[in-house]
Amino acid sequence: xTLDRRSFIKILGSASGVALAGCAxxxxxxxxxxxxxxxxxxxxxxVVGGGYGGTIAAKYIRMMDKSIEVVLVxxxxxxxxxxxxNLYIGGIIKDLTPLTIKYDKxxxxxxxxxxxxxxxxxxxATHTVVTSKGTLTYDRLVVSPGVDFRLEEMKGYDDNxxxxxxxxxxxxxQTVLLRKQLEAMKDGGTVVMSAPLAPYxxxxxxxxxASMISHYLKQHKPKSKLILLDANPDVTSKGPLFKKxxxxxxxxxxxxxxxxxxxxxxxxxxxxxxxxxxDVKGSVINVIPPQRAGRVAVAAGLVGDDKNWCPVxxxxxxxxxxxxxxxxxxxxxxxxMPKSGYSANSEAKVCAANVVALMNGKETVDLSGINxxxxxxxxDQAISVAGVYTVKDGxxxxxxxxxxxxxxxxxxxxxxxxxxxxxxxxxxxxxxT
Amino acid sequence: xxxPWSGALVAGALAFSATAMAAPPTAAMxxxxxxxxxGTHGGSYGPSxxxxxxxxxxxxxEAMKKFKTGERPSSIMGRLAxxxxxxxxxxxxxxxxxxxxxxxxxxxxxAKVKKGADLQEANCSRCHLDEGKxxxxxxxVMASQWLPYLQMQMDLYQSGKxxxxxxxxxxxxxxxxxxxxxxxxxxxxxx
Ligand SMILES: Cc1cc2nc3c(=O)[nH]c(=O)nc-3n(C[C@H](O)[C@H](O)[C@H](O)COP(=O)(O)OP(=O)(O)OC[C@H]3O[C@@H](n4cnc5c(N)ncnc54)[C@H](O)[C@@H]3O)c2cc1C
Numbered sequence: 001x002t003l004d005r006r007s008f009i010k011i012l013g014s015a016s017g018v019a020l021a022g023c024a025x026x027x028x029x030x031x032x033x034x035x036x037x038x039x040x041x042x043x044x045x046x047v048v049g050g051g052y053g054g055t056i057a058a059k060y061i062r063m064m065d066k067s068i069e070v071v072l073v074x075x076x077x078x079x080x081x082x083x084x085x086n087l088y089i090g091g092i093i094k095d096l097t098p099l100t101i102k103y104d105k106x107x108x109x110x111x112x113x114x115x116x117x118x119x120x121x122x123x124x125a126t127h128t129v130v131t132s133k134g135t136l137t138y139d140r141l142v143v144s145p146g147v148d149f150r151l152e153e154m155k156g157y158d159d160n161x162x163x164x165x166x167x168x169x170x171x172x173x174q175t176v177l178l179r180k181q182l183e184a185m186k187d188g189g190t191v192v193m194s195a196p197l198a199p200y201x202x203x204x205x206x207x208x209x210a211s212m213i214s215h216y217l218k219q220h221k222p223k224s225k226l227i228l229l230d231a232n233p234d235v236t237s238k239g240p241l242f243k244k245x246x247x248x249x250x251x252x253x254x255x256x257x258x259x260x261x262x263x264x265x266x267x268x269x270x271x272x273x274x275x276x277x278x279d280v281k282g283s284v285i286n287v288i289p290p291q292r293a294g295r296v297a298v299a300a301g302l303v304g305d306d307k308n309w310c311p312v313x314x315x316x317x318x319x320x321x322x323x324x325x326x327x328x329x330x331x332x333x334x335x336x337m338p339k340s341g342y343s344a345n346s347e348a349k350v351c352a353a354n355v356v357a358l359m360n361g362k363e364t365v366d367l368s369g370i371n372x373x374x375x376x377x378x379x380d381q382a383i384s385v386a387g388v389y390t391v392k393d394g395x396x397x398x399x400x401x402x403x404x405x406x407x408x409x410x411x412x413x414x415x416x417x418x419x420x421x422x423x424x425x426x427x428x429x430x431x432x433t
Numbered sequence: 434x435x436x437p438w439s440g441a442l443v444a445g446a447l448a449f450s451a452t453a454m455a456a457p458p459t460a461a462m463x464x465x466x467x468x469x470x471x472g473t474h475g476g477s478y479g480p481s482x483x484x485x486x487x488x489x490x491x492x493x494x495e496a497m498k499k500f501k502t503g504e505r506p507s508s509i510m511g512r513l514a515x516x517x518x519x520x521x522x523x524x525x526x527x528x529x530x531x532x533x534x535x536x537x538x539x540x541x542x543x544a545k546v547k548k549g550a551d552l553q554e555a556n557c558s559r560c561h562l563d564e565g566k567x568x569x570x571x572x573x574v575m576a577s578q579w580l581p582y583l584q585m586q587m588d589l590y591q592s593g594k595x596x597x598x599x600x601x602x603x604x605x606x607x608x609x610x611x612x613x614x615x616x617x618x619x620x621x622x623x624x
Pocket of ligand 1: 048049050051052053054073074075076079081082083084085086117118119120144145146147168169170201202205209294296328329330331339340341342343344372373374375
């Protein structure tokens with residue numbers, strides 16, 4: 001049976017109205033396996049999303065049990081890292097090559113099957129993933145789609161507006177666009193950034209970006225200014241450290257404004273509106289909109305009562321909403337673990353171990369997790385936040401008296417800037433070798 | 434077609450009481466979390482992050498204990514080490530010591546490597562066995578370790594921030610900066 005993509009999705013959609021939100025068709029009988037793009041012979045895990053979480057889950061499941069087939073589905077044929085993309089925007093890294101990975105070694109080294117396709121729907125009932133290239137059935141599914149934007153909370157911020165006021169919160173063309181706009185700006189211009197209320201992808205991310213843009217302006221356009229309009233009342237991560245760094249390096253260039261929630265953009269007027277009222281004009285505008293779990297997770301009914309993020313079991317990362325589906329990375333609610341690349345990496349390994357345990361009828365193993373986020377302040381100074389995590393009463397919590405931020409006096413900032421480069425190299429190697 | 438979960442789907446929510454009980458973290462569970470920085474199974478892609486693969490177990494355990502108390506200076510390891518017990522250190526040390534040796538291909542200076550070979554034999558081989566390939570007890574394996582990492586550690590030793598074992602200090606003190614640089618090139622070049 002051959003079906004084109006649209007008609008197939010229509011049929012499947014009507015079979016599982018919940019999986020495809022807003023599609024309330026009458027139940028129809030459809031067999032998921034009839035359109036299977038890869039015949040499923042043995043036990044199979046499908047992984048959705050080849051980013052910080054998905055690549056690691058796919059690789060570690062294969063490393064832990066070669067008898068499980070792993071199919072990784074990702075829309076692109078390569079992945080560009082958000083971590084360090086701020087350094088590119090700041091002109092410290094000259095191109096995105098060191099931030100870009102391919103999937104070929106996951107295939108050749110670990111036997112992961114890679115499918116480049118868009119996942120359009122997940123049907124938990126039939127254990128079927130619908131992609132732009134056909135369907136895949138699974139025994140267990142790991143979902144790591146990252147974030148999508150809550151555009152309904154940012155009036156006027158549509159696809160067209162993104163080309164004028166880039167978010168650059170998913171690395172790639174958007175990152176390049178923001179960099180180009182900064183380069184093209186005349187000295188004396190004003191750059192405006194907006195950051196959303198927490199939780200969002202990468203708590204220190206907006207502040208690192210502000211530092212990197214300020215670094216660029218200081219070097220190349222010293223008469224220019226940067227304003228960060230933060231919806232949060234104050235800096236949400238490494239506050240005192242960032243503020244010290246800004247004061248010492250970017251006084252007169254960078255201005256932080258807390259409790260300024262941008263709710264609307266005016267593309268023609270090149271302005272953003274705070275709470276729909278006060279408008280702030282910019283020569284270059286970087287809008288970081290509010291976020292939620294990737295839309296494929298929302299459509300599959302994986303989000304919780306907040307309608308934004310996916311609740312999971314703290315040991316297995318299995319969704320509490322849908323059986324046999326695990327959610328990791330930014331999309332999930334991982335208790336005290338922040339939405340970061342390092343967390344996604346760490347969660348993926350915990351998830352992989354427990355997916356393998358569950359598929360083999362073995363006892364599951366409690367999480368032991370790590371997060372470390374480095375943020376650059378200048379080209380040769382970085383600060384970090386670190387955490388070690390465990391499970392207590394079914395919740396992911398930080399191990400008491402561990403972790404924390406860099407020394408307040410910046411005595412380690414130059415050393416950390418050196419180690420952070422190697423962190424990127426190693427974590428990207430983990431994802432791609 | 435059977436849709437065993439469709440009832441739950443319509444209801445929109447179902448709390449799965451999966452795995453009420455789980456085993457405590459295994460050595461692999463603890464150690465894999467470190468690999469985001471140190472590389473899969475502790476094999477680092479460098480250039481400043483040290484490899485842990487096939488490191489001496491005791492060297493790892495001792496390093497972690499010293500990071501935890503602050504006796505050994507660190508940028509990040511102290512904060513992380515505080516999250517673990519001595520038993521965790523033993524488990525992680527055991528795990529990494531059993532991983533395959535991670536040979537690196539680094540750009541090293543041929544003349545320095547040659548000079549370093551002689552210096553190693555004369556001064557360091559009593560403890561750093563088999564050209565740094567063998568880690569005995571708390572003496573770490575240094576073969577193939579990343580050059581920038583070894584340089585940073587040497588700087589810490591020289592500045593007094595990291596305390597050298599007394600007997601090692603006796604051997605290191607008389608050597609020139611150039612000698613030590615040659616030694617480090619030598620270790621980095623070993624496979
Ligand atoms: C500017 C910036 C700086 C950051 N800096 C750091 C840092 O220094 N350290 C750190 O730890 N974290 C950092 N982060 C956070 C980090 O990028 C994220 O936390 C991490 O990427 C989350 O991993 P993930 O697997 O959840 O999502 P991602 O890594 O985004 O991966 C999701 C993948 O799924 C794919 N996908 C999504 N939907 C579909 C679909 N329907 N079909 C097919 N494929 C799909 C996407 O194409 C993507 O490749 C930063 C983020 C930003 C924005």
